[in-house]
Amino acid sequence: MIGLRFDMRLAPGQDVRGAYRAALDMVEWSEGSFAPFVTVSEHHAVADGYLTSPGTMVAAMAARTTSTYFMVTAAILPLYDPVRLAEEMAVIDHxxxxxxxxVLGVGYRPEEYALLGVDFERRGRLADEHLDTLFDALAGRDLTPHGRPGSIGRAPEGRITLFWGGASRPAARRAARRGLGLFAQTNVDGLAQVYEQECAAAGIEPRGCVMPNPGAPMTVFVADDVDRAWDELGEPMLRDATAYAAWNPQSAARNASMSTSRSVEELRSEGASHRVVTVDGALDII
Structure with missing residues (x-):
């Protein structure tokens, strides 16, 4: 798959407002050029300004386009009020x-839960409770059984595409039981089978699995002068790759978007998660 990904992380001193304007311009430009879809991400308590409000961002991007498809990857469900999230989803859908x-998930960083005043140890239970409420809210049902009298009003006109994110067996089982697709950062052995078996046991039609191979590049820039591009983009790419690896030390070696490289040179020589290629190199990847 080819697309654009935005997380809005910036080095100190960079123009924040300018970066957000540029992101919207890039999405509008890409619609007539090459990108069939765009993803935006969410994290909190990150010093480099990681995007904290993916719904707001994707709404602005959608308003600048007419055919591009967007995915929020991923909204950390226990950190949201599920009724408020359903309202936001509905407005964005309209x-x-x-x-x-x-893509919904539980996240993996205790710092995010601490910042937003949510108990990290209860994240699994909260996810299940929030899914119950979210599903009924998106369907326009009365939420009194959830202790929330009333409904969200203008529900989405159709079914919003929802995935459950995670690369663990519990994540695969939760996705299956809830009738959601499974969205994983890498293709873990047996994960798709766990998902399909759980769907069969629950009598639910599988919604599909998105699981890139561990060797697949997740961040690719195309340039005529590869050396010059590495000089310009190497440090931001290294920060991106190693930050995720630091957050997920137990899975960095098998995750398609992470690297444990300690320098730009090492990241480049790895030729794995983050790459700069020529047009011909991009065609080879595709």
Whole structure:
């Protein structure tokens, strides 16, 4: 798959407002050029300004386009009020004309839960409770059984595409039991089978699995002068790759988007998660 990904991380001193304007311009430009879809991500308590409000961002992007499909990857469900999230999803669905899908997950960083005042140890239970409420809210049902009298009003016109994110067996089982697709950062052995078996046991039609191979590049820039591009982009790519690896030390070696490289030179020589290639090199990857 080819697409654009935005997390809005910036080095100190960079123009924040300019970066957000540029992101919107890039998405608008890409619609007539090459990108069939765009993803935006969410994290909190990150010093480099990682995007904290993916819904707001994707709504702005959708308003600048007419056919591009968007995915929020991923919204950390226990950190949201599920009714408020359903309202936000519904409004974005109306703005975009049904062009936004969502990956939901529990996250993995205690710092995020601490910042937002949510108990990290209860994240699994909260996820299940929130899914119950979210599903009923998106369907326009009365939420009194959840202790929330009323409904969200203008529910989405159709079914919003929802995935459950995670590369563990519990994540695969939760996705299957809830009738969601499974979205994993890498193709873990047996994960798709666990998902399909759980779907069969629950009598639910599988919604599909998105699992890139561990060797697949997840961040690729195309340039005529590869050396010059590495000089310009190497440090931001290294920060991106190693930050995720530091957050996920137990899975960095098998995750398609991470690297334990300690320098730009090492990241480049790895030729794995983060690459700069020529046009011909890009065609080879595709």
């Amino acid at each position: 703005i975009s004309g049904g062009r936004v899908g969502w």
